[in-house]
Amino acid sequence: MDNGIRTMDSTSEVQSLLQNQPPLTRRRKPKKSKTKRAAKKTFKASDELSNLLPTGTILFFQTLAPVITQQGKYLTAAFLSLCTASIFFTSFTDSFIDSKGKVRYGVATFRGIWVIDSSEECGGLSKEEAAKYKVGYIDFFHACLSVLVFVGVTLFDKDVINCFFSEASKTIEEILLIIPIVITVVCSVLFVLFPTKRHGIGHPLSEPAAAAA
Structure with missing residues (x-):
């Protein structure tokens, strides 16, 4: 009997303690700063931009950029110029x-x-x-767009930014985060309005019927 009474008393005490506790409040997730939100959008923008470029050149850039950017601005500038020339050239391949x-x-x-x-x-x-494959004005237009897209990709790369803008202010950093987003929107619209029929080196191939167009 004593054990049963003690068990009932302890159960009632636990229930009373639970009732007296204040209701649990959900923790609100801290709001992301404008810089973090811009960085997230820029990361997505960089992925979309890289899809418009030759995969070989982008892989070459992403592999060597962390190493070359540590060697100074001049070597990095030469490296970026080489990648830019490659992207411009592949725009004329088919x-x-x-x-x-x-x-x-x-x-x-x-x-x-x-x-x-x-x-x-x-x-x-x-x-x-x-x-049918001869060079036209549209090829130079797409070559310039591709170069512009590559500029957007490089501006998102942290190693390149630290190499050229290591002492940049917060205002410049925010501007550098916004530029790739703007490039994504503008270039995506222009690529849709003025599509290319070429399927050059580093770009995905089309179906046989379209490839011969």
Whole structure:
């Protein structure tokens, strides 16, 4: 009996303690600062920008940038210039599927296309078909857009920023975070309004019917 009474008393005491406790309040998540929110948006923007560029050049940049940026501004500037030239050049490359079903890569010229990996003239294409790949004004437009996109990617890279803007003020840092977002919006709209039919080196291939367009 005594044990039963003691158990009931302890249970009632626990219940009374629980009732007297103040209700639990949910902890509010701390609001992110404007800088952190801008950095998150810029990270997403950088991913979208890199999808518009040749994968080989971007991989080359992302692999070597942490090492080269430690060697000083001049070497970093030369490295970025090399990547920029590569991106500009690949804007004038194209590919097609030949009669044997093989993918052929070439460089667009003012007369047609110079096929890199084929011993045949124009990679087996007729002069009329090769003329469809000749350089146009739109190619220079896309080349400039690609370079602009790469500038946005480099501005998001922390190693590049620390190399060139190590003593930048908070205002400049916020501006450098916003610029890639602006570049993403502008370039994405322009790429949609003025699409390219080229599928050059480092870019995904299209279906055979579209590749020969």
